[in-house]
Amino acid sequence: MALELKNITKKVGGQIHIKDTSLVLETGYFNVLLGKTGAGKTSLIKLMAGLDRCASGSIIMDGQDVTRLSTQKRNISLVHQFFVNYPHMTVFDNIASPLKVAGMAKSEIQGRVEDAADILQLRPMLSRYPHELSGGQQQRTALARAIAKQSNAVFLDEPLANLDYKLREELREQLPELFAGRGTVVVYATSEPEEALLLGGKTGLVHDGHVTQFGNTADIYRQPMDIVSASVFSDPPINQITVTKKGATFKLDAASVEWTANGTTASLSDGSYIMAIRPNNVLPVKTKAATVAVTGMITVTELSGSESSAHFSFAGQNWVSLAHGIHPYEIGADRTFYMDPAHCFFFSPDGQLVA
Structure with missing residues (x-):
């Protein structure tokens, strides 16, 4: 049938x-x-x-x-x-x-x-x-x-x-x-x-x-x-930002944040890409994997059961962090979060997945 x-x-x-x-x-x-x-x-x-x-x-x-x-x-x-x-x-x-x-x-x-x-x-x-x-x-x-x-x-x-x-x-x-x-x-x-x-x-x-x-x-x-x-397929909304790859380095166009490309992203051609990462891979604490720091001002916070979410303004974009546990956030204060490059998606300027 x-x-x-x-x-x-x-x-x-x-x-x-x-x-x-x-x-x-x-x-x-x-x-x-x-x-x-x-x-x-x-x-x-x-x-x-x-x-x-x-x-x-x-x-x-x-x-x-x-x-x-x-x-x-x-x-x-x-x-x-x-x-x-x-x-x-x-x-x-x-x-x-x-x-x-x-x-x-x-x-x-x-x-x-x-x-x-x-x-x-x-x-x-x-x-x-x-x-x-x-x-x-x-x-x-x-x-x-x-x-x-x-x-x-x-x-x-x-x-x-x-x-x-x-x-x-x-x-x-x-x-x-x-x-x-x-x-x-x-x-x-x-x-x-x-x-x-x-x-x-x-x-x-x-x-x-x-x-x-x-x-x-x-x-x-x-x-x-x-x-x-x-x-x-993301709730809260997936975080997006434009990045530039030059050689072995990725750099966020609107912020002084960069990291070394590895894995499948290392073979991408130099140029501009849309990078996206789900909120559960943007954490308020540094881990072995989540090493790229992004800092922004907290605008909204929510507690849901055993999870904490924080909306923050970063490089002119509204980003969201979703983490297990209870994390203290202060509205209007700057806070540093850490993302794991291995969980980033990279799309061409017309929106098609490339890595």
């Missing part, structure tokens, strides 16, 4: 909203669409689900052209970030609703609903109504409906966004197992790079209505093909 997008586009008010996109999404793993809010993830899902029409191109599902088929005829399930359950129906009837519409026998409906309820730990709640459930239970009901339907494709549009932290962690761990071995194409949209990494599988990076890169999630995290992809 595969879901293939062939040169699909979407227009809104005569303007191109989804640019020419071709993808092959397969079973056996999560297919993640990662991008910031407004990048086009939901629009792509609506096209795949048949909720919106393609301006051009075609959608092939299991070898069949479904481009012009209605949503009902595509045998798909869609789970939104909001708890979409029928308030006048019990949990049992909510899970069973697409099966009843399909005219399935009562005995088969009973079995499918109970199996899905057991998987999602909803058996004690089958006689309850949505208003009697917690947010997590309501979302599990929506997921159970998708599992019971046994769809060819399941689209999960930021399904955990409105849950509290603990529930998100629990369901995030369970989701890959829930759909494992079901022969279903699973497409999961998220705006969080960390979530894409945790889910694994394959990821399509979405920016401005265009999939900039698609492949194994870990691979494209380690080697984004251009500066746009690197930016999409």
Whole structure:
């Protein structure tokens, strides 16, 4: 089973909203669409689900052209970030609703609903109504409906966004197992790079209505093909600055900072490059690897669990450091951070990865 997008586009008010996109999404793993809010993830899902029409191109599902088929005829399930359950129906009837519409026998409906309820730990709640459930239970009901339907494709549009932290962690761990071995194409949209990494599988990076890169999630995290992809796959935002290489030396154009090129960067030609480094590789303490010092004025600080982040003004740019542990920062004060050159990406002036 595969879901293939062939040169699909979407227009809104005569303007191109989804640019020419071709993808092959397969079973056996999560297919993640990662991008910031407004990048086009939901629009792509609506096209795949048949909720919106393609301006051009075609959608092939299991070898069949479904481009012009209605949503009902595509045998798909869609789970939104909001708890979409029928308030006048019990949990049992909510899970069973697409099966009843399909005219399935009562005995088969009973079995499918109970199996899905057991998987999602909803058996004690089958006689309850949505208003009697917690947010997590309501979302599990929506997921159970998708599992019971046994769809060819399941689209999960930021399904955990409105849950509290603990529930998100629990369901995030369970989701890959829930759909494992079901022969279903699973497409999961998220705006969080960390979530894409945790889910694994394959990821399509979405920016401005265009999939900039698609492949194994870990691979494209380690080697984004251009500066746009690197930016999409970084939260907090990836740090960027222009550097010049001359001989064996790199120098930041807007600061008196330089270091010796080594590894793959040593073979780069002399010239100007865009250098980028993720915030977790810019540290407030010097280590054996993080040796290149950059100093800037602290503008914003945040504590998140066991991590400390600091935004600082450096060479006319807003940079971010993200470090484990609690680190004292003073707003308005200068602070020196240390970066590891081995974790720097280098892009050509037009934004393509070179090292």
